[in-house]
Structures are given as structure tokens and as C-alpha cells.
Amino acid sequence: MTAFSAARAPARALSWVSKGFVQIVLLGIAIFWLLPTLGLFVASLRSEADNTNTGWWTVFTKPAELTVSNYQKLLSGGGFTASFWNTIWITVPATLLVVLIASLAAYAFAWVDFPGRDWVFLVVVGLLVVPIQVALIPVARLYGLIGIFGSIPGVVLFHVAFGLPFAIFLLRNFFMGIPRELLEAARIDGCGDLTIFFRVVLPLGKPAIASLGIFQFMWVWNDLLVSLVFANTDSQPMTKALQAQMRQFGANIDVLAPGAFLSLIVPLVVFFAFQRHFVQGLLAGSVK
Amino acid sequence: MALGFLLPALALLGALVVYPIVFSAYRSMFDASGNTFVGAHNYTRIFTDADSRTAMRNTLIWVVVAPSLVTVLGLIFAVLTERIRWASAFKMIVFMPMAVSFLASGVIFRLVYEGDPHRGVINAVLTTVHDTFSSSSVYPGAIARPGSPLTPAPGNAFVTTTGIQPGHMVLLPLVGLPAAQLPKSATQAVPAPAPPPDGISGTVWLDFTRGGGGVQNHVDPAEKGLPGIRVQAVQAGKAVASTTTGPDGTFAFTKLPAGTYTLKLPGGNFAAPYQGVTWLGPSLITPAIIGAYIWIWAGFAMVLIAAGLAAIPRDVLEAARMDGASEWHLFRRITVPLLAPVLTVVFVTLVINVLKVFDLVFIIAPGSVQPQATVLALEMWRVSFGGGADQGAGSAMAIFLCLLVSPAIFFNLRRFRQEQ
Structure with missing residues (x-):
């Protein structure tokens, strides 16, 4: 019994690795699929000047850029x-x-x-x-x-x-x-x-x-x-x-x-x- | 009695779908004004006119590339999600773009493909990766001071116009660089010390005194050296030695064989920084839009294929596994053949959908690039409404589009018969 499971161990480890690999790949794909919409959302919360000068991802270092003024202007x-x-x-x-x-x-x-x-x-x-x-x-x-x-x-x-x-x-x-x-x-x-x-x-x-x-x-x-x-x-x-x-x-x-x-x-x-x-x-x- | 139930539907279908097909076929045989019968002229025009030929070519690219890519991607996603616990979350994320309008997707991808690497996310990633692996130049936009020994050469390089013998010192002044852009290591420029008889020395500096003053082609106080510039000594078209300028802009070659040399400042010093890829330009616009299309439709393919996958009897797979078949073998020999009907439905649906693609191209392609990005469904609108105002040609294009999708009618009918 022990000998049997020992023989299977490498295969199990391999499948565990490949499973982890699949997880990481799919996680990457999911982020990739979410990113464009997230970008639109963040861009909608930044002033026109900020959007002209820098990309939306700069908010992660400068959260102060976020504003709802675009929405206020649009809806008024x-x-x-x-x-x-x-x-x-x-x-x-x-x-x-x-x-x-x-x-x-x-x-x-x-x-x-x-x-x-x-x-x-x-x-x-x-x-x-x-x-x-x-x-x-x-x-x-x-x-x-x-x-x-x-x-x-x-x-x-x-x-x-x-x-x-x-x-x-x-x-x-x-x-x-x-x-x-x-x-x-x-x-x-x-x-x-x-x-x-x-x-x-x-x-x-x-x-x-x-x-x-x-x-x-x-x-x-x-x-x-x-x-x-x-x-x-x-x-x-x-x-x-x-x-x-x-x-x-x-x-x-x-x-x-x-x-x-x-x-x-x-x-x-x-x-x-x-x-x-x-x-x-x-x-x-x-x-x- | 039945008529009462059917009447509203048949009336609407008759007036707004069937009659228009007949009228379009009739209208397609008249010219723009609608008064002159031109026979098949509008149809021959589709194949000869430059714009509609571009539209045909692009539609062909779309049909060949997009449906197969989306189907394959959907298949991969569907198979892979069977191995994770958060499959439903993953499916929801990938399927989500299906709920979003092409207009919103178009706006989203205009942001993604924005050319300026400070704003477009793809180019931001590309330039970051590029600059990590090859340092970009420090002095883009430099120009040679008129009257200096330097003259521009192909590939952003500069060369000296006259030959230089060993034992001489040369001054190589450059201008056109904002002083603020200079590296912090730059110090006061000095004329290089005289070289030994078998060497050449010199100074590369920014020949510009802030606030005026200073003599052109002369190293003045308050003018800075340009450090880190590669200088080559060229003889008979071959670089025989190369060196780099110091913080004060000086450089020196030693132990040069006798002869006449020209000095070259290679283009790498002055190349404009890498700006990423022009996604929305005329040459890449169609692949770029197909990318956005894949983002939208991969979820559709995935969901349909996953449903097909769930219907495959487990015992067939288990039996094959017991017989020692590898996962890849299972996939090739059992999963894909059993999925064939679903894959066909997905593929055909996508082909029909791709033939009709309009909004995405219309929104993502900037106005100036639309003639290069156009597809049949868009060209039909452009010709008849968007400035073209030729409803004869537009009708011909619409009928042509109908003919292209009509094989799908038989596909549908056959499938329908089988289901009965």
C-alpha cells in the first residue's frame, strides 16, 4: 500500500503543479478581462486634465485624483x-x-x-x-x-x-x-x-x-x-x-x-x- | 382564429423585414437618384470601387480570423474552468462584456489602445517592458550647431564633415536639448586636453548659454558637457574605435593607427524614445478591433461550450482514463469530437455575427482611419447615410450582405428539422 502511494506521489505532485499553473493562468485571464472596464470606470472618475496628462492607473499612487465632477457635469x-x-x-x-x-x-x-x-x-x-x-x-x-x-x-x-x-x-x-x-x-x-x-x-x-x-x-x-x-x-x-x-x-x-x-x-x-x-x-x- | 394570433407578428415582419428585402433588391438596380435604371452596375461597383473593396477585404479578414479565434479561446476557457473551484466567478467575469454595448466597449478600447504611452494601457506596458530591456536614449531631438564640424547622418546619427588626423582636438557642439533634460551627472563643459600624437580628443557639449551670451561653437562658462554619449572613430566606413564622453563632455581615443578619421555620434544617442505601437493607425486598426471583439464574444463561446461539456457522459471519460489515456488524448479523441455539434453552432453563429459587425468598427476606428477599417456592414451605412448618400449602391451592398449570410438559413433549417 505504501509502495503504491509512493509510486503515485510524483504523478500527484505533477498534477498539483499543473493545477496551480491553471489557477494562475485563469487568474491572469480574469484580471485581463476586468482591466478594460475598470479602466473606463477609473477614467470616468478623473478630471479631464488628469485624463489628458496621465493614464488612469496613476490613481493607485494618487487616489486624491478621484472626483465625481464628471458625473455631476454630465447629469446637470x-x-x-x-x-x-x-x-x-x-x-x-x-x-x-x-x-x-x-x-x-x-x-x-x-x-x-x-x-x-x-x-x-x-x-x-x-x-x-x-x-x-x-x-x-x-x-x-x-x-x-x-x-x-x-x-x-x-x-x-x-x-x-x-x-x-x-x-x-x-x-x-x-x-x-x-x-x-x-x-x-x-x-x-x-x-x-x-x-x-x-x-x-x-x-x-x-x-x-x-x-x-x-x-x-x-x-x-x-x-x-x-x-x-x-x-x-x-x-x-x-x-x-x-x-x-x-x-x-x-x-x-x-x-x-x-x-x-x-x-x-x-x-x-x-x-x-x-x-x-x-x-x-x-x-x-x-x-x- | 389563428390569424388573430399571428396578425400582429406577420404584419410587422411583412412591412419591416420582408418588404424591405424586396424593395432593397429593386432599389439596388437604380442609381443614387433612384430614377435611372442601371441594372447590375451597383453590384459590379462593389467589386471595383476602392472603398468597398477594402470593406470586402476586411470582412474577409474578420470572417477568417475572428470566429475561429473566439471558438478556440472559448473551448480553452471552458475546458480549463472545469479544473478550478471558482469556475462560476471566472465565467461571470469573462461573460460580462456580452452585456455591455458595443458603444461602451468601443469607448473602453479606445482608452486601451490610446497611442500615447502615458494614457493607453497597452502602450504603457509595452514601453515599460521595452525600456527595462533596452535603455532609451538620453538626448532625443538634439541638433548640430550650424557651423560646427557635425552634420546629420542617416539614422539620427551625426558625423564630422572633415577628416581628422590623430593628434588633434575637436569640439562637437549640439543644441536643441532642454537644459532641464540633461542628466544630473553633467558638469561644466571643458575643452578636452590635447591628445597624444596617436590619439584624438574632443568635447561634446550643449552649446547654449542660458539667458543669452556665449560664443557659438566655443565652450563658454555655464555650458554643460553631455555625458554618456558614444563616439566612434570611423575609417573607410568602418568604426575602428569607440568611447564614451565623461561628465564634462570630454572623450579621448588613443593608439589610433595613422590615417584620416571621421568621428561619428551613433543614432542610438539621439533616437526618439520608444512610443509603443500605433494601434489605431491604418495598418493595425483591423487586428486591434478584432481584439476588442474577442474580448466581448469569448464569454459567449465559453458558456455554450461549457454547457456542451457538461452534457458529455462522465463514464465515457472515466472509462478512457482507466484504460490509461492521457488528458490530451482524452481531449483530442473524446471531448472535441463529442463537442463538434456545439462547436459548429458557436462557429456559425459567430460567422454570421462577424458579417454584420458594425458598431465596434464604427466606434473604435477614429474618423480618419475609417476608410481603412471599414467592413461591409459599416460601408453600407457610410455609402447610404454617412455622407455617401447613394442609396442605390447602399441597397446593393445590403443585398450582397444578405446573400453572404443566407447559407446560415439552411444551416438553421437543418438544425431545426433535426430537433423536431
């Missing part, structure tokens, strides 16, 4: 606060509408029989990968005709339309998993499709709806291209407002760093709060 300006509210007014309706419209459609695709159902669904799946670039010019023209170009509803509708294929795909697959007996029992009790949808399918579909809602929220909150084309300066979200400052990156760092940090803090909080749903949504429906 009014323009940024307005764009923050625009982001909310775009993101919340776009998320709710996608969830509602997609779950209605997903229910029909999963549980209502109608001719050509599978073909229509395949077309929707096909639309998953359509790049939004292809719709920019035609929809800009369409919005011009009906007079919602540059408005928040225009931006919202665009986000809803391009969120639908993924949303329908995700929810339909989930709804298919609901036991048929549950739906039939409800039907025997005399419930119509609408009642079944609200009383049975929506409550049971909560996990998938949560994943979808978080995804859609993040996409819309983080979008730049759609608002770049369809929003004007009154309806622009934070991303577009900040993008306008990028031209003078060095000179505007006192606006860009705190602005970017404020714009990322909400999705980050959502991400940490609902991490499980986020990952589940990812697993359920990649390839978009």
Missing part, C-alpha cells in the same frame, strides 16, 4: 439625462411588445392547426439571420411616408420587427413542450384560445419569456445602428448621444467615460440579476 447638462429617458422609452416598449406579439404568434405556431403552418414558421426561422442593414433604406423611406421618421415609435417598431423571428422561434419551441393534456383539459372546461393563452400558456412559459425579455432588453438598450438611422436629436438614446461625442475622443473623455459607464451599468445589473435566464436563452436559441 440635461442633454444626457434626456437621452437616458429616451433609452428607457425605447427599450421598455420594444421589450414588452416583442414578448406579447411573439408569444401570441408562438402559441399559434405551436398549438393552433391551420393550413401552411409549418411553411410559415420555416419562413420566420429563415428571417432569423436577415441583417438589419437590408431594411435601413426601405424602412427610412416608409417611415418618411407615414411620418414617424425620427420618432421614438419608429425606433421601437423597428426593434420589435427585428426581434420577432428570434422571439417566435424561442417561444414556439418552449410552448411545444407544454403537455398537451393541460391544454385539452382547459379546452374541455370550455376555455377559448385566448383564455388558454393567458391562463395556461403564458404562466407556464414564464422561464422562456424571462430569457427572451432579458435578451431583447439588452439588444435594444445596447443598439446603436437603428437609432443612428431612425432617431433624431430629440428621440436619440444614450448610445447615439455618446457616439456624437466620439469625433473628439481625447477632448470629450470627461463626457464619454462617465456616459459610457452609466449606459453600461443598467444592462450589467440586469445581467447579474438574471444571469441564469440570460444563459438559458443563449443555449436555447443561438445562431442569429
Whole structure:
């Protein structure tokens, strides 16, 4: 027994060393991954002059440089606060509408029989990968005709339309998993499709709806291209407002760093709060 | 009944997704004004116009480089995290950038890639490492005093214009250096003592008297020597001897063979300090942005692959281990083949995503470098909205982009069929 474990000792020591090595490598990678965001955060807490002259890492030797004045200036300006509210007014309706419209459609695709159902669904799946670039010019023209170009509803509708294929795909697959007996029992009790949808399918579909809602929220909150084309300066979200400052990156760092940090803090909080749903949504429906 | 449930979705998809595809295809056959039919001209333009060719080339680089790097990195992370206790913390950290907008990531990486080593973190690290291993020059920006025996030579060096015979003393005045920048060891410059018959001596000093006064090309009081400058005695293009100046700027060669020499102050004395790498310049911009992309998407690949890894039956691995297979062998022969479907999904997702990459390039590439950094998705916007105002060409580019991603539709449909 002793001889046996003695023979294994070198191998164990080796595996212990390699384990320690893996730990160190992963620790290095984790720091490497955190550093850029930390840099942004620290830069947002330093005055413009400090940022122009030295790198953010100098705060570790001179903590006195830290100040919240950038944030105070940014939030008292009014323009940024307005764009923050625009982001909310775009993101919340776009998320709710996608969830509602997609779950209605997903229910029909999963549980209502109608001719050509599978073909229509395949077309929707096909639309998953359509790049939004292809719709920019035609929809800009369409919005011009009906007079919602540059408005928040225009931006919202665009986000809803391009969120639908993924949303329908995700929810339909989930709804298919609901036991048929549950739906039939409800039907025997005399419930119509609408009642079944609200009383049975929506409550049971909560996990998938949560994943979808978080995804859609993040996409819309983080979008730049759609608002770049369809929003004007009154309806622009934070991303577009900040993008306008990028031209003078060095000179505007006192606006860009705190602005970017404020714009990322909400999705980050959502991400940490609902991490499980986020990952589940990812697993359920990649390839978009 | 079904129609009622489907109507809102189908109406929106029809008006804002399907109709635009049809309209773009139609619009792509007209010129910028939209009135003149030009047939396939806009499409041939994509392949001939310089800007859109750059965009195509960059998109190709992106597709070839980014998805495979991200997938491999995700695989490595997923496998390695199986061996640590804090795997979920690690995954959270690496996955976090996925929640951040491309705009914020762009701002983050503009800070990272900032060229000035005092501000950009990568260049700060690079210059620190560089200066640790090779000392940077002490006298960047020095110039020869006009009328002195020195003249600039290639590579920041200075040489004497006239030949010097052994037995002579030479004065080598330099200017253009801030007095505050001189090393602390520098002392009052003095003319070097006359050399022996087989030697050459001289003084290298800062020929500038603060507050005026002083005679040019003459060692005046209150002028300091330049210590630590390498001086070479060159004969027939070959350095035959070399020495270094002292605190008072003097140097001396001895035991030189007879002949005529020129003195050279090599460029190493005056080279500008190492400034790191110009990440945001035209040549490195695409790799730099791909770096930021990897930072964002590695977590996505890692999470998906880790889920696939968790689904691999443990007993298969255990059985192979019992048979004495090495870890590397297990990885190559069992883990990777069993992960193949997941790896394919990750890879295809990333290819589609890379084809559409817009924000990151738009934000990280400074305006002046955008023509070199542009990709198809960005070029489409630039041509039709960002100053180009040619919606015919823009539509053609959008349709072209659609065609590029369309194989993924069949991939999706096949996968969907299999799941049924």
C-alpha cells in the first residue's frame, strides 16, 4: 500500500503543479478581462486634465485624483439625462411588445392547426439571420411616408420587427413542450384560445419569456445602428448621444467615460440579476 | 382564429423585414437618384470601387480570423474552468462584456489602445517592458550647431564633415536639448586636453548659454558637457574605435593607427524614445478591433461550450482514463469530437455575427482611419447615410450582405428539422 502511494506521489505532485499553473493562468485571464472596464470606470472618475496628462492607473499612487465632477457635469447638462429617458422609452416598449406579439404568434405556431403552418414558421426561422442593414433604406423611406421618421415609435417598431423571428422561434419551441393534456383539459372546461393563452400558456412559459425579455432588453438598450438611422436629436438614446461625442475622443473623455459607464451599468445589473435566464436563452436559441 | 394570433407578428415582419428585402433588391438596380435604371452596375461597383473593396477585404479578414479565434479561446476557457473551484466567478467575469454595448466597449478600447504611452494601457506596458530591456536614449531631438564640424547622418546619427588626423582636438557642439533634460551627472563643459600624437580628443557639449551670451561653437562658462554619449572613430566606413564622453563632455581615443578619421555620434544617442505601437493607425486598426471583439464574444463561446461539456457522459471519460489515456488524448479523441455539434453552432453563429459587425468598427476606428477599417456592414451605412448618400449602391451592398449570410438559413433549417 505504501509502495503504491509512493509510486503515485510524483504523478500527484505533477498534477498539483499543473493545477496551480491553471489557477494562475485563469487568474491572469480574469484580471485581463476586468482591466478594460475598470479602466473606463477609473477614467470616468478623473478630471479631464488628469485624463489628458496621465493614464488612469496613476490613481493607485494618487487616489486624491478621484472626483465625481464628471458625473455631476454630465447629469446637470440635461442633454444626457434626456437621452437616458429616451433609452428607457425605447427599450421598455420594444421589450414588452416583442414578448406579447411573439408569444401570441408562438402559441399559434405551436398549438393552433391551420393550413401552411409549418411553411410559415420555416419562413420566420429563415428571417432569423436577415441583417438589419437590408431594411435601413426601405424602412427610412416608409417611415418618411407615414411620418414617424425620427420618432421614438419608429425606433421601437423597428426593434420589435427585428426581434420577432428570434422571439417566435424561442417561444414556439418552449410552448411545444407544454403537455398537451393541460391544454385539452382547459379546452374541455370550455376555455377559448385566448383564455388558454393567458391562463395556461403564458404562466407556464414564464422561464422562456424571462430569457427572451432579458435578451431583447439588452439588444435594444445596447443598439446603436437603428437609432443612428431612425432617431433624431430629440428621440436619440444614450448610445447615439455618446457616439456624437466620439469625433473628439481625447477632448470629450470627461463626457464619454462617465456616459459610457452609466449606459453600461443598467444592462450589467440586469445581467447579474438574471444571469441564469440570460444563459438559458443563449443555449436555447443561438445562431442569429 | 389563428390569424388573430399571428396578425400582429406577420404584419410587422411583412412591412419591416420582408418588404424591405424586396424593395432593397429593386432599389439596388437604380442609381443614387433612384430614377435611372442601371441594372447590375451597383453590384459590379462593389467589386471595383476602392472603398468597398477594402470593406470586402476586411470582412474577409474578420470572417477568417475572428470566429475561429473566439471558438478556440472559448473551448480553452471552458475546458480549463472545469479544473478550478471558482469556475462560476471566472465565467461571470469573462461573460460580462456580452452585456455591455458595443458603444461602451468601443469607448473602453479606445482608452486601451490610446497611442500615447502615458494614457493607453497597452502602450504603457509595452514601453515599460521595452525600456527595462533596452535603455532609451538620453538626448532625443538634439541638433548640430550650424557651423560646427557635425552634420546629420542617416539614422539620427551625426558625423564630422572633415577628416581628422590623430593628434588633434575637436569640439562637437549640439543644441536643441532642454537644459532641464540633461542628466544630473553633467558638469561644466571643458575643452578636452590635447591628445597624444596617436590619439584624438574632443568635447561634446550643449552649446547654449542660458539667458543669452556665449560664443557659438566655443565652450563658454555655464555650458554643460553631455555625458554618456558614444563616439566612434570611423575609417573607410568602418568604426575602428569607440568611447564614451565623461561628465564634462570630454572623450579621448588613443593608439589610433595613422590615417584620416571621421568621428561619428551613433543614432542610438539621439533616437526618439520608444512610443509603443500605433494601434489605431491604418495598418493595425483591423487586428486591434478584432481584439476588442474577442474580448466581448469569448464569454459567449465559453458558456455554450461549457454547457456542451457538461452534457458529455462522465463514464465515457472515466472509462478512457482507466484504460490509461492521457488528458490530451482524452481531449483530442473524446471531448472535441463529442463537442463538434456545439462547436459548429458557436462557429456559425459567430460567422454570421462577424458579417454584420458594425458598431465596434464604427466606434473604435477614429474618423480618419475609417476608410481603412471599414467592413461591409459599416460601408453600407457610410455609402447610404454617412455622407455617401447613394442609396442605390447602399441597397446593393445590403443585398450582397444578405446573400453572404443566407447559407446560415439552411444551416438553421437543418438544425431545426433535426430537433423536431
